[in-house]
Structure formats: structure tokens, C-alpha cells
Amino acid sequence: MAVEEQEYVYYHAGGKRGSRPVLRGADAKSTFESIPVVDVSGLFSSNVEDRKNVASQIGKTCRNVGFFYAENHDIPQDVINETFESVKKFFAMPLGDKMEVHLHKSAALRGYEPLFETKMEGKGRGDMKEAFTIGDDAHEPEQNAPFTPSPDSMKKNSWPSAYPAFRPQIYDYYTRVLAFSRKLMQAFALALDLPETYFDEATSFPMVGVRILHYPPQEQQDASDIGLGAHTDYSFFTLVQQESVAALQVLNANGIWVDAPPKPRTYVVNVGDFLSRITNGAFKSTVHRVLNRSGEERYSMPFFFSPNREATLDTVPTCMGKGQQSESVVAGDYFMERLRAARWQHPSNNGKPPPSVQEVATSEIKSGPQISVGA
Numbered sequence: 001m002a003v004e005e006q007e008y009v010y011y012h013a014g015g016k017r018g019s020r021p022v023l024r025g026a027d028a029k030s031t032f033e034s035i036p037v038v039d040v041s042g043l044f045s046s047n048v049e050d051r052k053n054v055a056s057q058i059g060k061t062c063r064n065v066g067f068f069y070a071e072n073h074d075i076p077q078d079v080i081n082e083t084f085e086s087v088k089k090f091f092a093m094p095l096g097d098k099m100e101v102h103l104h105k106s107a108a109l110r111g112y113e114p115l116f117e118t119k120m121e122g123k124g125r126g127d128m129k130e131a132f133t134i135g136d137d138a139h140e141p142e143q144n145a146p147f148t149p150s151p152d153s154m155k156k157n158s159w160p161s162a163y164p165a166f167r168p169q170i171y172d173y174y175t176r177v178l179a180f181s182r183k184l185m186q187a188f189a190l191a192l193d194l195p196e197t198y199f200d201e202a203t204s205f206p207m208v209g210v211r212i213l214h215y216p217p218q219e220q221q222d223a224s225d226i227g228l229g230a231h232t233d234y235s236f237f238t239l240v241q242q243e244s245v246a247a248l249q250v251l252n253a254n255g256i257w258v259d260a261p262p263k264p265r266t267y268v269v270n271v272g273d274f275l276s277r278i279t280n281g282a283f284k285s286t287v288h289r290v291l292n293r294s295g296e297e298r299y300s301m302p303f304f305f306s307p308n309r310e311a312t313l314d315t316v317p318t319c320m321g322k323g324q325q326s327e328s329v330v331a332g333d334y335f336m337e338r339l340r341a342a343r344w345q346h347p348s349n350n351g352k353p354p355p356s357v358q359e360v361a362t363s364e365i366k367s368g369p370q371i372s373v374g375a
């Protein structure tokens, strides 16, 4: 096949732009074609063998896919449904009420982001979604931080004054999803042949984010619209709760998008860049995107779980190559660097839009080295 006929997919992975050739027929490699399901009920067993059994299945999916459905988690469906009702009410508020908590007013980059404000792929109108994010904030009594924040430390979250019932509902969800994430963190430790409590200290007050998202239906005909451009997550791992509309897609090694539609009683769990980094890439932080061509409004709630702000990210002993030195990095610094890079319009940046992934990746293809990260 002539070089110019080769089709590529473009994305952001590990904070860098990348591309992957689309391989079909005889050129295709062996890779996943669906998202595996793991029954996680054994994680709530008092028998460690049950927990290890789930962990070993999780480990396999993290090495091969980087994504799995966690089935039979312990978060009541009522709580999820009620939270989605609140999410819909939040997004239905007049724009002015949402803009009161605009992310650009927040040094911590928390709050509301209107439609098209991020441009993950750097092209077209931008990401066709609106979002609101809160996260770890030791000032908020609901979080029971294991320390007292100093009075001059930054207050991070902001809540819309027009909707007082929103905060308790989001916190009801937050508390439960955080507890489940801690269970998963222990399962990841077991999956890496580490003691179950290996990450407990580094996640005693983890960097987390509850992000709620609304994706209006994309116009079917406009191929350049995208709900959320192709990317990997800057988290240890992410738990995505989807309401009823299918739109999430995961990129396999052949450059083919694999659907990850909502499935009852599950979370979509994916490995993020931090977990990939500390496992020397053994656990895959896989590229994904959102394309809402359903004709319906879509709502979803990713929960991002990462280590404590001050924790260092070092390669775990069971993934260290022979003679390899771990390159350690402070989790909070790495996190803010990635967060800012994706929010070029924020006042803390210089306001200069980044070039599109296609522009950069195309010039890289022509000039040689090509970044290809992920499964």
C-alpha cells in the first residue's frame, strides 16, 4: 500500500500528541475487539482468596485492554439515578447560574466548563460537551480530611448558589464512589503482586475529581464534531458511570474504535497515565473518545482517582526492569501540568491555542519519529 493511502487515527496520550495506523485484513494485529466484564463482587468478601481472584482478572484486562466493566459493585442504583437527576437539573439551569462557577475563576481549575471550551483534538469547534468538576478539598467538611487545612490554603471547589440541593447529592455519590475506588486500588495492588495495602498510605487523601458531563446530540452529518476528543486520562484510574446513551469508544492496537456502551450494574473502569507510568507501561492507559451520534442528550460521570498530591510516583518493584532506575515525579506537579495543558484558555496559561493533533502528528509522520502510546 502506498504511504499516502495509509489511514491514521490521532490522539493525545500521556500529555503528548500521537497517531496510530489503521490496520485491517492481513496487516491487523491481535488485539481486543470488545471490553471485558469483571464481576467485582468478590472484592467485598472477607476471604482474601476471593479478592485475589478478582484482582487477577483485573490485572489481565489492564495488561491487554486497559479498560473493563466492573460488574456488581456496591453503589446503589438509586443513588446513581438520583445523582443523574441532579446532574440534569444542574445543566438545565440558565447559563448565567452555571457561569457563576466558571472554571476560569478557579485557580484549582474546578467548576463549570461551557460547550466547546476544551479542544482535545485541537480541531473543529472543540469538544461538544459541558462539564462541572469538583474534587478533593480539605476545606469541605463532607470530605473528613485526615488533617486540618491551613487557613491560607486554597479553597478549591465552588458550588452554584442557585441550586443548594446539588452539593449534598453530589457528596452522597462522591463518598460512595471514593470508597469503592479504594477497594479497586487494593485490587490493583494485588494484581501487581504487591501487598493489598501497598498504595494505602499514598492515597490517604487522594487527588480525585467527580466530573459531570452533558453531551448534546451531535449533528449526524457533521463529521468534524466530537463529544470529547481522543485522549488518555491523567489519573491512576477512572470510573465512568454512563446514563443510558452509548457514545464512549476505546481505541485498539489496530486503530479501530471499540464501543463501550452503558451496561446495567457496571462501571467502566480504565487505567490512567499514572498507573501506566508506575507499572512501566505494563498496565495500559488506553486512548478513548466520546462521539454522541445517538440523536439524544447524553450524561456521564467520570470519577478520577489519583494518589495524594505530595506522593511520588515511582515504578513499583514488581514492574522494574533489570538495572532500571525509577524516575520519580511528584503526583500533584504532574497532575497540574497535565490539567493546564488541556485548558489553554485558562488565565494561568498564556492563552495560545495548541496546534491540532493532526498538524503535529502529520509532521511527525513525515519527519520520522512517531509517538504511539497505549494498547
Ligand SMILES: O=C(O)CCC(=O)C(=O)O
Residues within 6 Å of the ligand: 211, 213, 228, 233, 240, 242, 248, 288, 289, 290, 300, 301, 302
Ligand atoms: O463521558 C464519558 O463516557 C467519558 C469521559 C472521559 O473520557 C473523560 O472525562 O476523561
Ligand SMILES: [Fe+2]
Residues within 6 Å of the ligand: 231, 232, 233, 288
Ligand atoms: Fe477520559
